[in-house]
Amino acid sequence: MAQYLLRRLLIAIPSLLGISVILFTVLALAPGDPFEELATNPAIPPEVRLALRASLGIDDPVHIRYFRWLTSMLQGEWGFSFVSRVDVDQLILQRLPVTLIVIGSSQILALAIALPVGIMAATRPYSIFDQVANTLAFVGFSLPTFFTGLLLIMLFSIHLDWLPFVYRAQIDATGWQWWWEHIKQSIMPITVLGLFQGAAWTRFVRSAVLDVVRLDYVTTARAKGIPERRVINRHVVRNALIPVVTLVALQMPAVFGGAIVTEQIFRVPGIGSLLISAVLANDTPVIMAVTFVFACLVIFFNLLADVIYGWLDPRISYS
Amino acid sequence: MTPAGEAWRRFRKHKLAVGSAVVLGLMILAVLFGPLFWTVPIDEIDFTARLQGPSLAHPFGTDDLGQDLLARVLYGGRISLAVGFAAMGVAVTVGVLVGAIAGMSKGPVDVALMWVTDLFLSLPQLPLLLLIIYLFRDALADLVGQELGVFIMIVAVIGLFNWMQVARLVRAQFFSLREKEFVEAARALGASRVRIVVQHILPNALGPVIVAASIDVAGAILAESTLSFLGLGFPPDTPTWGRLLFDAKDNLDFAPHWAIFPGLAIFLTVLTINFVGDGLRDALDPRRVQ
Numbered sequence: 001m002a003q004y005l006l007r008r009l010l011i012a013i014p015s016l017l018g019i020s021v022i023l024f025t026v027l028a029l030a031p032g033d034p035f036e037e038l039a040t041n042p043a044i045p046p047e048v049r050l051a052l053r054a055s056l057g058i059d060d061p062v063h064i065r066y067f068r069w070l071t072s073m074l075q076g077e078w079g080f081s082f083v084s085r086v087d088v089d090q091l092i093l094q095r096l097p098v099t100l101i102v103i104g105s106s107q108i109l110a111l112a113i114a115l116p117v118g119i120m121a122a123t124r125p126y127s128i129f130d131q132v133a134n135t136l137a138f139v140g141f142s143l144p145t146f147f148t149g150l151l152l153i154m155l156f157s158i159h160l161d162w163l164p165f166v167y168r169a170q171i172d173a174t175g176w177q178w179w180w181e182h183i184k185q186s187i188m189p190i191t192v193l194g195l196f197q198g199a200a201w202t203r204f205v206r207s208a209v210l211d212v213v214r215l216d217y218v219t220t221a222r223a224k225g226i227p228e229r230r231v232i233n234r235h236v237v238r239n240a241l242i243p244v245v246t247l248v249a250l251q252m253p254a255v256f257g258g259a260i261v262t263e264q265i266f267r268v269p270g271i272g273s274l275l276i277s278a279v280l281a282n283d284t285p286v287i288m289a290v291t292f293v294f295a296c297l298v299i300f301f302n303l304l305a306d307v308i309y310g311w312l313d314p315r316i317s318y319s
Numbered sequence: 320m321t322p323a324g325e326a327w328r329r330f331r332k333h334k335l336a337v338g339s340a341v342v343l344g345l346m347i348l349a350v351l352f353g354p355l356f357w358t359v360p361i362d363e364i365d366f367t368a369r370l371q372g373p374s375l376a377h378p379f380g381t382d383d384l385g386q387d388l389l390a391r392v393l394y395g396g397r398i399s400l401a402v403g404f405a406a407m408g409v410a411v412t413v414g415v416l417v418g419a420i421a422g423m424s425k426g427p428v429d430v431a432l433m434w435v436t437d438l439f440l441s442l443p444q445l446p447l448l449l450l451i452i453y454l455f456r457d458a459l460a461d462l463v464g465q466e467l468g469v470f471i472m473i474v475a476v477i478g479l480f481n482w483m484q485v486a487r488l489v490r491a492q493f494f495s496l497r498e499k500e501f502v503e504a505a506r507a508l509g510a511s512r513v514r515i516v517v518q519h520i521l522p523n524a525l526g527p528v529i530v531a532a533s534i535d536v537a538g539a540i541l542a543e544s545t546l547s548f549l550g551l552g553f554p555p556d557t558p559t560w561g562r563l564l565f566d567a568k569d570n571l572d573f574a575p576h577w578a579i580f581p582g583l584a585i586f587l588t589v590l591t592i593n594f595v596g597d598g599l600r601d602a603l604d605p606r607r608v609q
Contacts, residue, residue, distance in 0.1 A: 018438040026447070030454035135335070138597075142590035144541055146548045146561070147582035150568055158572045250440060257445035261545055265568070275446060276549055279453045291450050294443035302441055 008306045012299050019295045020073070024066050027288070073292060079285035083278070088289045092271055096293070099270030102189055103259050109194030110201055115237075117198075118205025122240075123232060125210060133202065140199020145258045149192045149265035156188065163188055167268040189266045193258050197251070204247045208240040242313050249305030252298050326602040336598020339591035346588060350396035359387040361394045361558055373576055380576040382566065391558035392581055398559045399540050399588065402474055406539035409478025411532050414485025419516060421486070422493025433490070436483045444480045445545065451476050452551055469553050477542045485531050492524035526603035533596035537589045544585050560585045 060068075072078075078088035117137075121130040157165035167185050212218065213236055221231045260272035267273065271290050278286035331337060359377075364384045371381045379388035421432040452472060459468035496502060497520060505519050546552035547561025555562070560581040567577035 014434075015438055015441055018435075019442060022438075022442065022447075023450075026451055026454065138590060138593055142537070142593050143586050144544060144548075144582075144589070146545065146564060147578075147586060150564065150571060150578050150582065154571050154575055154578075158575075253440075253442060253444050256443055257545070260445055261548065264549060275449065276551075279449050279551060282453075287450055287453065291443065291446040294446045295441075298441050298443050 004310060005307065008303055012303055015302075016296070016299055019299075020070055020292075021066070023288070023291060023295070024069055028062060028065070078289040078292075081278075081283055081286050083281045083283045083286075088285050091274065091286065092289060092293055095269060095271045095274050098268060099259060099263065099272060102186065102193070102263070102268060102270060103255060105186070106190045106193035106259075107197065107255070109190060110197035113194070113198035114201035114205050118202045119209055119232065119237060121202070122206045122209035122213060130206075134206070137199045137202045140195055140202075143196070145192050145196050145261045146265060148195065149188070149262060152188050152192060153265075165266060167266050185266075189262045189268055192265075193255070193262050196258055197255060200251065201244070201248065204244050205240070208243045209236060211243075212236050212240045238312060242309065245305050245308050245312065249302050252301045256294050256297065330598045330602035333594075333598035333601050335594050336601070339594035340598070342587065343591040343595060346396070346584075346591070347400065350393055350400060353393040354390070357389055357393065359390045361390045362386060362556070379580045380574070382563075382574070382577055383570060388563070388577065388580055391563060392560070392584055395558045395560045395563060395581065396584060396588075398470075398553065398557065399543060399585070402470070402477070402543040403536040403540040403588075403592075405474040406477040406481065406543075407532050407535040409474060410481040410535050410539075411485055411528065412482075413479065414482035414531075415489050415521075415528065417482065418486035418489025419493060419521070422490040423497065423512070423516060429490075432486075436486050439480070440483050442480070444542075448476055448480065448542070448546065449549070449551060452546065465554050466557055473543055473546065473552065477539045480542075481535050481538060485528055485535070488527045488531055489524055492527065493520055496520045496523055529603055530596055530600045533592060533599055537592040537596070540585065540592075541589055 076089050078092075080086070081088055081091055084091065117133050121133040124130055153165045156163045164185050165188065167189065168181075173181055218231060218235055221235045222228070226235075256272075259270070260275060262268070263270045263272035264276050271293060275287065275290040277283075278290065364386060365381070366384070371377060373380045377387050377389065379392060381387060382391075417432055417436065421429045421436075452469075455472060456469065459472050462468060463471065502515060502519055505515050510518070543552060543559065544561035544564075547559045548565045550562075550565050552561060553559050563581035564578055564585075567574065567581070570577060
């Protein structure tokens, strides 16, 4: 098991390096010179400007600059935020837990919808239930998250006045009250993300189960007199989940995209809304670092998918 | 029966797809020719008609400056659809190229190209889109003008982040097609490599590509609307659908119509494109026989 994990980690390293090359290329190609202001300032002689450039290594060859940038990124030296004058890694560490909680709960909600609905639909193909579920799934992933979010705010915050539409990090309450307030303000962001993903996954689960249900070994299991419920749960679902895990891992970038939008709508103080405010405020170090963190998260979830894959499919040996 | 006729017969069986194709066609016609009939300008400010609900004078209501929302939604539709189809064009071109090269070459070239494809699949797209637009927006705007600059950039970037699915499909098709007898026959007759690819393999690989392309249009429209909704797409005075929602989101309590009409427009467009794509899959993808 440990060896399998290690091998997967080693495979992940080239992708991480590839992503870092792409990030650096984008940055290096970007127009604009940090010394533009100094260049037009007549009080500063050109020799001083050139000496400054040399001391910061701006004129070095590209590959040297890349390695210097990569080592400082890996050592956690992400610089200062131009706007809030705080270390970028501090800022991100503060914001990351909220994002992970929102994304995690919404994925659980999505699975809780997609698994039962997808399995039910696939075991009764072309029934009324299947057709309704299929149509609703199409509606679900055609509704952009920002529109569902606004619709939910209109219904539950403005019309019914049940839920708050601004997420507050600080809540002046203790005990149960504190939990209740947190749950109440998390419901809408989690629902928006969860429904969107759940709709997409329902279709994955349905088609995967439909592929497996027709196989001979399922017929054999039925012929042996195993109850239908047990055939589905034990024999069909486990095998059907293998392709689903791959598809879910492929969806992770889209999930993070949805999380950024949702955080922005409900003003959830996570790294997604941090990214947007940094872009609007031209806060380059923060933009860089958040993009890098999102890249690492995607790689991490791909790794997680690999582990689950190995657990689901005994043919993939750990050793 | 001709292949096209057979495909049409199968497409017709998918009732939702046929209905969606009709609705989508109507919406494209409305967006293209609507402004010829509904001649209210998109930027006519009228403070006596601020934040009005739907009425005969303004069927979709007005915004906080009294601008007519129907005119703005129609204009935004042109941009959204143009971005959607143009970005799909970029994605399909890159995808077919990469997939065809990988599918025709064995060994290291194929491995390298597939590694790049997988790498692009695991890129965090929205953060990178935001980063690229943030870094390059001003330079490109200086070069070709504000609106056109943003258009070119959004189309290019969305396209360059969406070619991977097509590349994988094309590669898989090439792998099975290049071993078929008719390709061997063409090779035996002395056809060049390019001729074999363009004349013999590519036309047979097109079905799944068309399906993926239709889904790409929906994805690109969603991506553009998302950028505009975050306030980072087209310039503020260009009323794209996402931008209209961005402006409307602070006035939800007294002007819900402002958000609902552009939101419904995005939803209906994406939904109908997805259904048409589903119908096309039934019609063109021979692997999925039902």
